[in-house]
Amino acid sequence: MNIGQAAEASGVSAKMIRYYEEIGLIAPPARTGNNYRVYGADQVHVLRFIKRARSLGFSLEETETLLKLWQDKSRTSAAVKDVATSHINDLERRIAEMQGMVKTLKHLSHCCGGDHRPDCPILDDLAGDSQAHTHNV
């Protein structure tokens, strides 16, 4: 299987497959006489594993850890769970951060007329105008 077909089969672009090889995430595949990379079902399986891990938001570094655990038959499930848990914590931290932004922005937007006039509490807030923090009740 050439790289294009492996990309098709795994959902990982050819560009990324080469990159993963370059950074040592995956092993260099065999080459044909014309220097083309050749992949088998096993490598495609690994690529799909990576793809799935990435889609769950794991970094390539975390993905590498998970890949090694996957291939280590003497791993403990606790080790895997640790990786997952710290990733969950990271995601939840980022979610909370963004939710804070959304909350502020929605409040400001709500207070903004959104009309033809220039007066805008959103800009007032960005400009540090404390007036903007006052709720017009």
Place this chain on the structure above:
Amino acid sequence: MNIGQAAEASGVSAKMIRYYEEIGLIAPPARTGNNYRVYGADQVHVLRFIKRARSLGFSLEETETLLKLWQDKSRTSAAVKDVATSHINDLERRIAEMQGMVKTLKHLSHCCGGDHRPDCPILDDLAGDSQAHTHNV
């Protein structure tokens, strides 16, 4: 005021102030005879505006738009609100995406023993083992 003091006063690092100047987000400041950048209260105000916009998750490109609107006295608040609204939508999309990841990960973690044994539904899921999607009820 030198760049270090402007950084201190605005909360934007000297490194970033120079970068914002380089990309045209802020105007090049005056220079002293020894080629040092000099900032006044106005420039610090702009930097604080940028800082605040960044803390609300606006990209530098969006921040530039907001800065221009801020400085344009004939702006409409609708124009500002549009920028804020599309940013809110973007944040909410990303939040939902991450929440989906968290949901899946929590489910898998819940199903994972987290003990000394190697059996792990998290890895099974990443490996595409459909068994892992089965809820053990």
Place this chain on the structure above:
DNA sequence: CTTGACCTTCCCATGATGGGAAGGCCTACA
């Protein structure tokens, strides 16, 4: 024999930020 679809490597760009080197300037202190 040509055309088009592959493949190869190499370089560059993204977005926002930090690190650090090499060198210039200024101030305080001995």
Place this chain on the structure above:
DNA sequence: TGTAGGCCTTCCCATCATGGGAAGGTCAAG
């Protein structure tokens, strides 16, 4: 007067994951 250290300057490099594209080799079908 010399020097130490704390600023400043520009320039280059690294991050993280991905894509774009050029220049050139290979292969299969027509």
